[in-house]
Amino acid sequence: MRGLLVMLLLMLSAPALAQSALPPAPYADRQIDDPALEKKARTLMETIRCLTCQSQSIADSNASMAGDLRSQIRERIMAGEQPEHIRAWLIERYGDWVSYEPTAEPILWPLWAAPLLFLGLGLLIVRGRIKRRRS
Missing domain, CATH: 1.10.8.640 (Cytochrome C biogenesis protein)
Structure with missing residues (x-):
């Protein structure tokens, strides 16, 4: 029974005694x-x-x-x-x-072009609304 208790205590204390991390790189x-x-x-x-x-x-x-x-x-x-x-x-x-x-991969070009397209679309909408107000 004593041996079992000692073994149980050693098993429970092993993580506390283990090295927590490797030494840092040089x-x-x-x-x-x-x-x-x-x-x-x-x-x-x-x-x-x-x-x-x-x-x-x-x-x-x-x-x-x-x-x-x-x-x-x-x-x-x-x-x-x-x-x-x-x-x-x-x-x-x-x-x-x-x-x-x-x-600047070719597959990413639409992502780079999207802001310019949205800006152009916004300018067209603003221009159309200004024309409607003047008429």
Whole structure:
């Protein structure tokens, strides 16, 4: 009976003793020594959306996923990759949504044209009403 009680206590205490998170990525919160490379990395990080927070860039987010992405970006910049190549890799991996910069894919052209069409339609309606009032 004692053995069963000890085993039950150990099973209940195991989650409390477990490691809650992995250690942070090496460059999650550590800057690159070269200021020019750090500026490149920081500029790119400000245009990438946090996958966890969804309303912050990875530069501003404290989420562990954002830290991992910051570290990957810094490591790739230090390896000599260009920011646009890294952005393309992130978009390929996570989808267009990860980037704050809009794309100009042909399938999205109606979305870009819709505001202009509505503005033109509104101007035509206003013009017609003005003509009716003058008549």
